[in-house]
């Protein structure tokens with residue numbers, strides 16, 4: 001036994017050191033759960049540049065982006081606030097640099113396909129008022145139509161491969177998109193209210209998140225994949241799959257609640273694309289909106305279900321299926337919110353898969369409109 005512990009320690013320690021002194025518990029959590037959201041916690045390795053230069057296309061001048069500051073750094077990507085020119089009058093944009101070509105291509109195509117208005121010829125995003133494509137000069141009335149969830153995602157402006165000269169020319173992948181000015185991540189939004197988000201405001205934010213999720217889930221996407229013996233076509237609702245509290249942005253604009261969504265994740269075994277996975281995240285957001293303190297994520301996990309405001313308890317029972325709470329023997333919210341496929345995909349005592357009790361965003365949107373004041377004490 002002692003030998004086993006020693007071998008495990010020898011294997012884990014270098015990883016711990018290499019991953020910038022995160023604790024073993026953090027590492028285990030990171031490997032087993034699908035919610036990294038650790039932009040502020042870890043030391044990151046920023047790119048050592050003040051400008052990002054795009055490629056030369058058709059002999060035209062390169063696009064140059066001027067870095068203002070780093071706004072987020074995860075394990076895979078760094079996000080920067082940039083301007084598309086050297087002066088203060090140039091447009092602010094968000095530039096994201098990553099190492100993973102698959103994730104980059106997925107996000108690029110996802111955002112392109114949602115773009116407000118796209119050129120039918122080159123598929124690049126164009127402004128609503130443009131009658132001629134600024135990228136390829138195309139004119140015509142065959143602009144690709146806006147999709148229902150498009151207004152809530154950033155529009156993509158540029159995507160290119162980039163050599164990081166400070167890292168021996170390592171190849172990185174860049175996306176340039178709208179910068180959501182004045183927005184905070186849902187987590188920071190909650191933390192910014194020392195006394196907790198006022199109940200009426202919390203309900204409006206949750207309703208907007210649920211409404212946008214319902215819009216997203218109405219869009220159907222078809223993927224074609226190579227399979228042994230041919231191609232497989234699948235049509236599924238559009239899902240986010242990594243719908244955590246740092247990928248949802250909130251702003252109160254002249255009293256109006258605005259919500260935006262960033263960082264859609266490509267399908268993987270850890271991050272499956274199904275509506276109920278997104279809806280489990282939304283239930284977490286509901287509980288988080290009732291929390292206070294600097295670390296609303298931990299508070300959300302520690303929340304005692306029976307001590308939540310009555311309306312909120314009813315909401316999460318409705319959203320995730322009251323019987324599932326009994327099956328999970330859930331006292332604290334983490335007892336149910338940390339459950340993964342192994343729990344939701346398994347059948348309950350009535351031989352029904354547990355996720356079947358999870359309600360759709362559309363149902364929960366109706367519920368919220370009929371049940372006001374769920375956050376009231």
Ligand SMILES: Nc1ncnc2c1ncn2[C@@H]1O[C@H](COP(=O)(O)OP(=O)(O)O)[C@@H](O)[C@H]1O
Nearest residue numbers: 071072074077079094154178179180246262263
């Ligand atoms: N379009 C944007 N507008 C404003 N802030 C953004 C935008 N995109 C990303 N951010 C900020 O950068 C952080 C990291 O970006 P994200 O795309 O989520 O990368 P990662 O894949 O590392 O999670 C976000 O949590 C958010 O704070």
Ligand SMILES: [Mg+2]
Nearest residue numbers: 074246247263
């Ligand atoms: Mg993210």
